[in-house]
Amino acid sequence: MNKLKALAVLLLISTMAYAGGYRVSTQSNRQLAMGHTGVAVVNNADILFFNPAGIVHLENKLNFSAGGFGVFSDVSYQNAEFGTTAETDSPVGTPFYAYGSYKINEKLAVGLGIYTPFGSTVSWEPNWAGSHLVNEIELSAIFIQPTVAYQLFDSVSIGAGPIIAIGGVSFNRNAGRSLTNENGERSNVAIEDTGVLGYGWTAGLMFTPNDRFTLGFNYRSLINIDSTDGTASFTNFPVSSLTPANGETGFEATLPLPAELTVGVSYKWDKLLLAFDYNRAMWSEYESLDLVFDNGTTSINPRNYKDASTWRLGAQYEANDKLTIRAGWYFDESPVQSGYFAPETPRNDSQGYTFGLSYQVNSKLAIDASFLYLRFKEVNESYDFFTDPGASTASSFGGTYKSQALIPGIGVTYSM
Amino acid sequence: MKKLNLKYIGLFIAAAAIVSCETEFENPIDEVDVYTSGEADFSNYVAIGNSLTSGYADGALYLDAQTKSFPAIMAGQMELAGGGEFIQPLVNDNAGGLLAAGVPIPGFGNRFVLASDGMGSPAGPAVYTGATPTTDITNTVTGKLNNYGVPGAKSFHLGAPGYGNIAGLLLGQANPYYVRFASSGTSTVIGDAVAANPSFFTLWIGNNDILSFATSGGSGVDQLGNLDPTTYGSNDITDPNVFAGAVNGYVTALTSNGAKGALINIPNVTSIPFFTTVPSNAIPLDAATAGQVMSNPAIQQYNGGLQAAAGAGAITADEAALRTINFTAGQNFMLMVDEDLTDLSGFGLPNLRQTNDTDLITFTSASVIGTRADPNDPLSVIGVAVPLGDENVLTSTEQTAISDAQNAYNTTLENIAAANDLVYVDAKAALAEVAAGGVSFNGGVLSSTYASGGAFSLDAVHPTPRGYAFTANVIIDAINEKYGSTIPKVEIGNYRSVQTSDLVN
Numbered sequence: 018m019n020k021l022k023a024l025a026v027l028l029l030i031s032t033m034a035y036a037g038g039y040r041v042s043t044q045s046n047r048q049l050a051m052g053h054t055g056v057a058v059v060n061n062a063d064i065l066f067f068n069p070a071g072i073v074h075l076e077n078k079l080n081f082s083a084g085g086f087g088v089f090s091d092v093s094y095q096n097a098e099f100g101t102t103a104e105t106d107s108p109v110g111t112p113f114y115a116y117g118s119y120k121i122n123e124k125l126a127v128g129l130g131i132y133t134p135f136g137s138t139v140s141w142e143p144n145w146a147g148s149h150l151v152n153e154i155e156l157s158a159i160f161i162q163p164t165v166a167y168q169l170f171d172s173v174s175i176g177a178g179p180i181i182a183i184g185g186v187s188f189n190r191n192a193g194r195s196l197t198n199e200n201g202e203r204s205n206v207a208i209e210d211t212g213v214l215g216y217g218w219t220a221g222l223m224f225t226p227n228d229r230f231t232l233g234f235n236y237r238s239l240i241n242i243d244s245t246d247g248t249a250s251f252t253n254f255p256v257s258s259l260t261p262a263n264g265e266t267g268f269e270a271t272l273p274l275p276a277e278l279t280v281g282v283s284y285k286w287d288k289l290l291l292a293f294d295y296n297r298a299m300w301s302e303y304e305s306l307d308l309v310f311d312n313g314t315t316s317i318n319p320r321n322y323k324d325a326s327t328w329r330l331g332a333q334y335e336a337n338d339k340l341t342i343r344a345g346w347y348f349d350e351s352p353v354q355s356g357y358f359a360p361e362t363p364r365n366d367s368q369g370y371t372f373g374l375s376y377q378v379n380s381k382l383a384i385d386a387s388f389l390y391l392r393f394k395e396v397n398e399s400y401d402f403f404t405d406p407g408a409s410t411a412s413s414f415g416g417t418y419k420s421q422a423l424i425p426g427i428g429v430t431y432s433m
Numbered sequence: 434m435k436k437l438n439l440k441y442i443g444l445f446i447a448a449a450a451i452v453s454c455e456t457e458f459e460n461p462i463d464e465v466d467v468y469t470s471g472e473a474d475f476s477n478y479v480a481i482g483n484s485l486t487s488g489y490a491d492g493a494l495y496l497d498a499q500t501k502s503f504p505a506i507m508a509g510q511m512e513l514a515g516g517g518e519f520i521q522p523l524v525n526d527n528a529g530g531l532l533a534a535g536v537p538i539p540g541f542g543n544r545f546v547l548a549s550d551g552m553g554s555p556a557g558p559a560v561y562t563g564a565t566p567t568t569d570i571t572n573t574v575t576g577k578l579n580n581y582g583v584p585g586a587k588s589f590h591l592g593a594p595g596y597g598n599i600a601g602l603l604l605g606q607a608n609p610y611y612v613r614f615a616s617s618g619t620s621t622v623i624g625d626a627v628a629a630n631p632s633f634f635t636l637w638i639g640n641n642d643i644l645s646f647a648t649s650g651g652s653g654v655d656q657l658g659n660l661d662p663t664t665y666g667s668n669d670i671t672d673p674n675v676f677a678g679a680v681n682g683y684v685t686a687l688t689s690n691g692a693k694g695a696l697i698n699i700p701n702v703t704s705i706p707f708f709t710t711v712p713s714n715a716i717p718l719d720a721a722t723a724g725q726v727m728s729n730p731a732i733q734q735y736n737g738g739l740q741a742a743a744g745a746g747a748i749t750a751d752e753a754a755l756r757t758i759n760f761t762a763g764q765n766f767m768l769m770v771d772e773d774l775t776d777l778s779g780f781g782l783p784n785l786r787q788t789n790d791t792d793l794i795t796f797t798s799a800s801v802i803g804t805r806a807d808p809n810d811p812l813s814v815i816g817v818a819v820p821l822g823d824e825n826v827l828t829s830t831e832q833t834a835i836s837d838a839q840n841a842y843n844t845t846l847e848n849i850a851a852a853n854d855l856v857y858v859d860a861k862a863a864l865a866e867v868a869a870g871g872v873s874f875n876g877g878v879l880s881s882t883y884a885s886g887g888a889f890s891l892d893a894v895h896p897t898p899r900g901y902a903f904t905a906n907v908i909i910d911a912i913n914e915k916y917g918s919t920i921p922k923v924e925i926g927n928y929r930s931v932q933t934s935d936l937v938n
Contacts, residue, residue: 095462100513100921102463146927194876195899195929199546199563199936200527201497256563257933258549395458405876405926412876412926419458 039137039156039362040275040298042327042369043112043389046084046428050373050387051331052345054292056281057223057233058331061383061430062116065130065164067279068221068233069176072118073126073166077432080128084385084428085113092139092363096146096416103145110138114428124168128178131161135184135274137362144203147414148191150400151361152205158184158242158274162219177220182274184242185211188361192254192261193405194412202253204260206316208268208308210247215240215274231283239276239302245269249310260406267311273302281329288335296327300352318359319402325352331371343387344372358398363418365396375430383430391422468514471917473693475516479579479631480504481591481623481683482638482697485904486582487610488521490890490897491558491932493529493544494584494610498890501898501928504580504635506905510920511633521580522614530566531609533602537566538609545891546934547884555884555933558891563936570599574614581626583611587641587671588679588842589662591622605667627686634687634694635908637860638680639842642671643835647702648894650795650824651831657838670834673841677849684849695856695912698843700864702835703793706883707893708827709868711794713766715802716816720762726817732758738782748775756786760817767794767802767816770823773830785820791829796883796893798825856908856915863907872903876926879903887930902928 045063048055055067062080064071072080088110094103118128135158143152159182166176192204217240224232249268254260281294300322308316331345347369353362373387399415461467480486480502487494488502499505499521508519529544530537543566548559583590585608590596593606597615601607616625626634645668646653653668662675680696687694702708718726726732736757743753752775758768766787774784788794794802798821806813813819827835843861850857864881866872867888871880879900880886883893888900896904902925909920 093458095458097460097462097467098921099924100462100468100510101924146924194924194927197497197929197932199561199932199934201500255546255932255934257547257935258551258553259547259555259933408877410877417458 039135041088041110041112041134041136043086043088043424043426044114044132044134045082046373046385046387046426047343047375047430048331049086049389049424049426050343050345050371050385051292051333052294052329052347052369052371054281054283054294054329054331054345056221056235056279056294057231057283058290058292058333059231060333061432062118062128063114065116065118065128065162066114066132068223068235069128069162069164069178069219070166070174070221070223071233072128072164072176073120073124073168073174074223074225075118075120075126075432078120079433080118081116081431082385082428083113083115084426085111086424086426087111088138088422088424090139090420090422092360092418092420094145094147094360094363094416094418099146101146101416103142103147105139105141107138107140110136112136118164126166128164128166129162130164131159133157133159139361139363141360144191146416147360148203149194149403149405150359150414151188151190153187153189154361155187156185156272158182158215172224172226174223174225175221176223177218180217180219180238180240182215182217182240182242184213184215184244184272184274186213186242186244186247186272196254196260196406198253198255204254205252206249207252208247208249208270210244213242213244213246215242217274229285233279233281235279237277239299240274242272242274243269244272249308251312261310261312261314269309270307272306275299275302290333292329292331292333294327294329294331296329297324298327298352299324303352319357320359321354321357322352323354325350339377341375341377342372343374346370356399356401358396358415358418359400360414360418363420365393365398365418365420367391367393367420373426381431381433385428385430387426389422389424389426391424393418393420395419468919468921470511470515471913471919473912473916473918474632475511475514475918475920477517477579477630477632478504478508478511478519479581479626479629479634481581481626481634481636481687483582483586483641484584484895485640486580486635486637487584488580488582488901489584490892490895490901491529491544491546492890492892493542494524495527495529495544496524497527497932498898498901499523501901502580502582503901503905503908504582506902506923506928507635507909507920508579510905510909510923514918514920519579520577522574522578525568526564526566528561528564528566530568532566532569533599533609534571535569538570541609542566546937547891547931548935548937549933551935558884559937561934561936562938563934568613570609570612573612577629578614578625579629581622581629583608583622585610585641586622586638587662588638588676589671591638592679592682594619594621596622623683623686627689630690631687631692631694634692635697636680636683636687636694637697638683639671639676639699639846642676642842643699643838644702644894646670646831647827647835648707648795650822651827651834652824655834655838657834670838673838673845676842677845680845680849684853684855688853688855693855693916695858695908696846696850697858697860697908698846699839700861701839701868702827702832704861704864704868704881705894706881706886706889707796708793709881710796710883710893711799711802712764713788713790713792713794714764715794716760716765716767718760718762718765718817723760723762723765726760729812729818735782735785738777738780742777742780742782747777747780755789758785758787765817767821768818769821769826771826771828772823773828788821788826791832793827793832794821795825795827801825856911858908858911860904860907863904867900867903874903874925879925884931891931897930898928899925899930
């Protein structure tokens with residue numbers, strides 16, 4: 018039996034959480050270990066994110082969980098026609114989460130969640146071949162979600178809550194493929210904004226006809242991050258009325274954090290639980306990233322994302338009363354369409370391989386660990402919609418990209 | 434039980450480590466032998482030539498354009514195919530002017546930039562004053578170089594001892610650019626280049642042997658038949674045999690150790706905006722002004738005199754027609770002096786005619802055409818009442834002398850290349866294509882239209898970095914074809930065209 022368990026762990030790995038765009042699916046160590054399924058899995062307070070209707074199903078009166086991840090991602094680029102190569106040297110991303118729930122009575126529970134479902138940090142070498150599209154980008158959003166759940170019927174619970182999003186962005190790129198100042202230094206535009214507020218909501222439903230089977234639905238609304246108070250810095254532009262002046266100016270831009278619908282089921286046999294989730298992210302909202310600068314210039318960057326699906330499978334096995342092991346897999350469809358592949362979020366379709374475990378330290382406290390290996394096929398793609406300042410024809414920037422991400426995480430679960 | 438848990442945790446960590454290693458491409462291009470040198474050896478590429486090899490642009494040699502010289506661009510790509518380090522005699526700054534012992538050298542001022550009108554529209558070329566020149570030719574560059582491009586050099590200059598001797602500067606026997614990096618007061622450019630022991634070379638020389646004649650509006654002499662270049666003036670056309678003898682000697686020296694290389698031919702002068710920007714009918718007149726001009730008795734007298742001369746058989750009727758002055762409403766051809774016309778001084782008639790479609794007007798004439806020779810005399814408009822000088826117009830006769838020499842040079846280059854198993858690069862054809870409507874690239878069209886076409890810098894003769902990148906690609910193509918190498922080309926859209934700046938005084 019031990020051999021079998023060991024084999025199962027290895028198989029799940031060898032068959033081998035991000036989602037497409039700038040969505041980062043790392044909202045729970047326990048669930049990430051199961052392929053980030055969870056709309057129909059009641060494990061701990063993490064359910065508050067996956068399905069607000071689930072918090073009423075937690076056994077304990079008070080439930081807490083918190084954790085974090087290290088996102089180690091690399092992107093390599095090469096173009097065989099010109100012999101150019103580049104690699105990202107991105108700082109480690111650190112998504113985190115904290116959830117708490119309190120059961121007021123058997124039918125009513127309330128909770129609060131803080132988590133970071135969107136983000137992206139990509140740093141290319143300065144002035145690399147695609148620096149007119151991006152040198153460096155850092156996107157982050159912290160979501161705060163108060164939640165209430167109610168057991169409507171014996172087998173049906175519902176839950177909902179508002180979401181307050183606090184977004185931040187910094188983005189740096191060269192103004193064109195060849196624009197420089199009089200000394201040949203590349204003209205550059207950097208924008209930065211922090212503390213931008215956005216509002217949305219989430220609602221879920223959980224159907225539990227018997228002890229073994231659970232069905233869940235969750236909808237998360239679109240949240241627009243409207244940046245109006247940020248700063249744009251223009252540097253290394255020539256001293257000329259033909260180009261923008263150097264210095265700081267304001268800008269306006271809107272970054273959509275798209276709506277997401279999730280449907281999922283789980284089934285439990287004794288110590289084994291299997292889960293399946295389907296996500297649909299409404300990325301088609303992200304048509305264009307338009308920056309309007311107070312100095313009169315604009316930067317229009319078509320994105321034309323499409324709605325994208327993710328299919329997730331997860332398994333959990335209670336090895337003994339101390340240890341629970343988990344594994345999962347998911348297929349994540351990229352929202353980026355051919356010809357719109359910009360190196361700021363170089364994401365093509367990917368497969369996530371996950372595993373992890375929880376160790377019950379005592380009756381109240383457990384430690385949760387997870388690991389995600391996100392594998393992207395190498396892809397030949399291009400971004401065809403950049404026009405140099407002063408030019409009338411768009412240019413294409415393309416090549417072969419190969420990405421991967423390794424995301425280890427650790428967290429705690431506390432119940433009383 | 435506890436032991437078992439540890440095993441699982443150990444397995445978890447081991448598995449995490451196993452999957453943590455895979456970022457390689459299926460066909461990574463940064464490995465050895467992806468790009469190959471074929472029969473050539475690019476380990477020590479040396480470039481020899483004139484301003485085009487040095488990276489000269491915008492009327493000066495300055496740092497930014499120099500680092501984007503065509504040999505530097507090529508060397509960057511050759512690095513992927515076994516190429517080595519490429520050292521250029523870099524100037525000091527982006528101003529471009531030259532000093533000798535702290536004193537500015539006349540005629541070697543700062544570069545041009547494209548100034549604006551201050552309200553978002555381009556105004557025109559202007560001398561950059563955002564920096565003062567700091568490149569002093571007495572600070573010589575020592576050691577081995579890879580770029581032996583000397584702006585202004587003609588074919589025979591590369592083999593002339595003392596061309597880099599500062600003592601010869603005032604006598605016009607030395608070139609300040611070569612003074613900067615000559616190995617001694619008696620060295621030759623070609624000798625220094627051969628001493629650098631090239632494994633591969635490019636030689637692009639001969640452009641100035643016709644170009645200075647052309648840009649001076651043909652005011653020099655066609656030295657066809659004169660085999661002694663020491664007797665040539667600076668604006669003369671070099672005799673093709675002098676050219677052939679010089680280049681033959683250079684190639685023999687450069688190939689003595691078995692080096693491969695490329696000879697680049699001489700483009701047409703009509704491919705450069707210096708001769709295609711100012712039209713030969715640059716004078717707009719309304720009907721009233723044209724009538725006023727024609728009522729000038731001097732013109733009436735000249736036109737009448739031509740008929741008399743033709744009647745007397747001194748000139749043909751065709752020449753009389755060619756010389757007859759006629760200004761009308763609309764765009765007008767310009768009054769000019771043409772020394773190739775029949776001398777009618779016996780009739781009291783000067784060598785005047787109006788320009789026509791076959792004439793090329795020099796770029797620098799734009800600043801005088803339509804202005805008054807005497808600021809206080811409204812009847813002294815240059816091109817209407819006062820003729821353009823010989824230096825303003827390249828006539829068809831002068832153009833023929835140029836193209837005859839050019840064709841002879843190119844035939845020589847092609848033959849020498851064939852005899853020595855070298856690449857013959859048809860830059861003439863490539864630049865003619867740029868001039869005739871332009872060449873598309875990723876993100877635009879490269880054409881020879883002044884300032885906006887992207888290929889030529891603001892001196893209207895030398896390429897921009899983008900034009901040099903295009904040139905590098907043309908040469909890379911030819912090298913790959915000849916030697917079976919696979920040097921990748923460059924994305925020319927990544928190289929700039931003209932530099933804008935309002936730091937102009």
